[in-house]
Amino acid sequence: MSHEKDLLLVPLHVSYIQNLGKACFLQHNKNDLMYHLTAHLRMNAIYWGLTALCTMGHPEALARDEMIDYVMSCWDEEAGGFGAHPDHDAHILSTLSAIQILVTQDAIEKLDIDRVVKFILSLQQPSGVFAGDSFGEIDTRFSYIAVNALSLLGRLEDLDVDKTVNYIVQCRNFDGGFGSRVGAESHAGQVFVCCAALTILDRLDVIDTPTLSWWLAERQLPNGGLNGRPEKLEDVCYSFWVLSSLSMLKKLHYIDSDKLTSFILSAQDPEGGGIADRPGDMPDVFHTHFGVAGLSLLGYPGLVDIDPVFCMPAALIEKKGLRKGWQALERRTGYEKSSATVENVLESEHAT
Amino acid sequence: MTEPTRYADRPEWSDVLPVEQYENANPLAPIFYTNEYKDATNYFRGIIKTGEKSQRVLELTEHIIRLNPAHYTAWQYRYETLLAIDSNLEDELQLMDELAITHLKTYQVWHHRRLLMLKIRKPAAELVFIAKTFKVDAKNYHTWSYRQWLLAYFNDDELWGGELDFVEDLLYADIRNNSAWHHRFFTVFQSGVHDGEENRERVLKRELIYVKQSISLVPNNASAWNYIRGILEHHSIPYSRVTTFVQPYTLSMDEQTADLVDLDNPPPSKGAHLPCAFAIEFFADIYEAEGGDSMLKATELWKSLGNEYDIARKKYWEHRIREGLRAIQT
Numbered sequence: 149m150s151h152e153k154d155l156l157l158v159p160l161h162v163s164y165i166q167n168l169g170k171a172c173f174l175q176h177n178k179n180d181l182m183y184h185l186t187a188h189l190r191m192n193a194i195y196w197g198l199t200a201l202c203t204m205g206h207p208e209a210l211a212r213d214e215m216i217d218y219v220m221s222c223w224d225e226e227a228g229g230f231g232a233h234p235d236h237d238a239h240i241l242s243t244l245s246a247i248q249i250l251v252t253q254d255a256i257e258k259l260d261i262d263r264v265v266k267f268i269l270s271l272q273q274p275s276g277v278f279a280g281d282s283f284g285e286i287d288t289r290f291s292y293i294a295v296n297a298l299s300l301l302g303r304l305e306d307l308d309v310d311k312t313v314n315y316i317v318q319c320r321n322f323d324g325g326f327g328s329r330v331g332a333e334s335h336a337g338q339v340f341v342c343c344a345a346l347t348i349l350d351r352l353d354v355i356d357t358p359t360l361s362w363w364l365a366e367r368q369l370p371n372g373g374l375n376g377r378p379e380k381l382e383d384v385c386y387s388f389w390v391l392s393s394l395s396m397l398k399k400l401h402y403i404d405s406d407k408l409t410s411f412i413l414s415a416q417d418p419e420g421g422g423i424a425d426r427p428g429d430m431p432d433v434f435h436t437h438f439g440v441a442g443l444s445l446l447g448y449p450g451l452v453d454i455d456p457v458f459c460m461p462a463a464l465i466e467k468k469g470l471r472k473g474w475q476a477l478e479r480r481t482g483y484e485k486s487s488a489t490v491e492n493v494l495e496s497e498h499a500t
Numbered sequence: 501m502t503e504p505t506r507y508a509d510r511p512e513w514s515d516v517l518p519v520e521q522y523e524n525a526n527p528l529a530p531i532f533y534t535n536e537y538k539d540a541t542n543y544f545r546g547i548i549k550t551g552e553k554s555q556r557v558l559e560l561t562e563h564i565i566r567l568n569p570a571h572y573t574a575w576q577y578r579y580e581t582l583l584a585i586d587s588n589l590e591d592e593l594q595l596m597d598e599l600a601i602t603h604l605k606t607y608q609v610w611h612h613r614r615l616l617m618l619k620i621r622k623p624a625a626e627l628v629f630i631a632k633t634f635k636v637d638a639k640n641y642h643t644w645s646y647r648q649w650l651l652a653y654f655n656d657d658e659l660w661g662g663e664l665d666f667v668e669d670l671l672y673a674d675i676r677n678n679s680a681w682h683h684r685f686f687t688v689f690q691s692g693v694h695d696g697e698e699n700r701e702r703v704l705k706r707e708l709i710y711v712k713q714s715i716s717l718v719p720n721n722a723s724a725w726n727y728i729r730g731i732l733e734h735h736s737i738p739y740s741r742v743t744t745f746v747q748p749y750t751l752s753m754d755e756q757t758a759d760l761v762d763l764d765n766p767p768p769s770k771g772a773h774l775p776c777a778f779a780i781e782f783f784a785d786i787y788e789a790e791g792g793d794s795m796l797k798a799t800e801l802w803k804s805l806g807n808e809y810d811i812a813r814k815k816y817w818e819h820r821i822r823e824g825l826r827a828i829q830t
Contacts, residue, residue, distance in 0.1 A: 236573065281572075322733070322734060331648035331652060333644060335640065367814070379676040379723070402815060
């Protein structure tokens with residue numbers, strides 16, 4: 149393994165994200181098909197980029213005013229939510245990303261909170277799950293998004309908690325994990341959203357913690373990376389979803405942190421910056437964000453604390469009084485490898 | 501391959517006013533188009549503005565979703581158009597077959613089929629189609645969840661009845677297909693009692709034999725061990741019930757003694773990789789449940805896992821040892 153991949157190449161990743169933002173200001177048509185095919189992810193992409201920058205300690209690297217203007221230009225006046233791109237219909241995914249961006253940028257006053265809350269609540273189905281939009285896709289991801297968003301907006305009391313929790317409980321599988329809807333297979337991404345939603349709602353009691361923690365521990369492969377379900381490939385994004393779930397369940401020490409750290413670092417692109425899903429693949433802002441987030445939870449030196457429940461800067465969440473009980477590995481000061489033991493695992497106090 | 505004629509150059513579209521994508525002075529994230537996509541989506545925005553629902557709208561939306569299957573507004577508008585002009589939805593479903601295979605990982609493709617099925621209401625044929633797509637990607641998460649929805653929604657015992665054979669075929673192709681194992685559990689234990697499955701004792705026995713035989717063939721299969729644990733826990737049966745079955749899997753090939761063909765306790769097949777870490781873990785859980793002196797035996801097994809048989813999870817096994825020793829002291 150080359151020496152340059154033993155460290156997190158922060159300046160390179162910062163400029164990688166900056167370049168994604170800067171490409172927008174070029175006036176001539178780049179004829180980049182891929183760029184527009186990802187229009188429906190644009191709001192999410194900005195949130196991923198911004199949060200990654202925050203975790204790496206460079207929140208100022210993307211222009212704040214232009215970012216806020218963009219977010220507001222995605223406001224769907226008819227629906228009362230945010231689309232992924234101007235002229236796109238409002239969707240719960242882009243609405244959360246918009247809220248997260250505005251909270252991070254300290255610009256929440258731009259929001260018509262009542263309308264956004266109304267939009268989010270309107271998406272709850274009779275079964276208790278949330279839809280993404282009027283198209284009708286349902287997924288426990290959207291339940292988490294609703295809980296996260298309402299919490300950030302200080303309007304969690306408007307939610308029918310029991311109804312929301314009851315649907316999540318029905319998604320609990322025989323292996324302790326959770327799926328996207330009732331009957332669906334356990335998947336690390338869905339486990340994350342269910343754990344996080346239940347954490348925010350103080351209902352971790354419905355989780356079979358020993359079984360789920362073991363299922364999560366089983367995601368680690370011999371190469372150090374984590375997969376999303378048995379017999380699937382490792383992927384950097386699971387570094388966050390599996391890790392943050394274990395963080396919430398207070399079982400972070402189940403993972404071999406050195407091996408996972410090495411795996412994430414090996415997925416970096418040492419030339420152009422950014423992190424890919426696995427070593428050798430093309431990087432993207434999604435995996436860059438989740439890779440850096442995972443490293444932060446693992447105590448990688450020089451990074452800023454991230455809140456695993458909201459996937460946002462921990463200090464911000466704490467300031468809003470939303471911090472829940474979760475674990476992170478102690479931030480190392482040097483770059484030597486260290487092992488996670490029960491002793492160096494930090495537990496945050498539940499905010500009162 | 502030449503690009504198709506732009507809508508802007510087609511006389512039959514000349515009555516539509518195309519609408520350019522919104523681009524403000526300094527957007528943070530403008531979109532760069534190829535001409536074909538730009539042209540098509542301009543005209544799409546044009547017909548949305550007028551609210552047109554017609555055959556040519558179907559042509560246009562099909563063009564867009566072929567270029568960009570994630571364009572959920574195009575899917576939504578297409579569905580509304582199909583209903584508005586009273587299109588043949590079964591023809592639409594068939595048209596979508598090709599798109600489904602090409603864009604398996606796109607949620608919209610499956611959601612569109614779901615909406616169509618709510619109208620067409622012919623789930624049997626749809627199950628056959630889904631089975632075909634599994635030949636391309638046997639673990640596709642959207643597809644599996646769609647199949648589960650279809651079965652639960654129509655809740656037809658004849659349909660449910662075919663699922664065991666279906667799972668069997670998939671596991672024959674790949675015994676480690678976790679999605680298939682999950683689906684089996686869902687079908688047998690989590691979707692009510694179907695015709696022919698009323699004798700729950702018999703069903704339980706059948707499933708235990710099934711998973712044991714699978715383990716016998718391929719012991720190193722996480723899904724199978726999760727399955728047997730799931731069955732026992734679901735019925736509140738202690739793990740110790742299967743001690744005799746599990747024990748040989750905790751030993752090496754040389755240490756095997758079973759000669760008899762015992763249906764209740766199929767032994768490891770020749771060539772199996774032994775000892776099996778999952779079996780050792782299972783055995784340790786049996787000891788742990790016994791408590792007392794057995795706890796020390798459990799910690800010995802956990803040590804062997806952390807040091808030799810499941811080194812990737814050394815940290816986890818060290819935790820189990822710590823917890824176990826703590827339990828002895830109290």
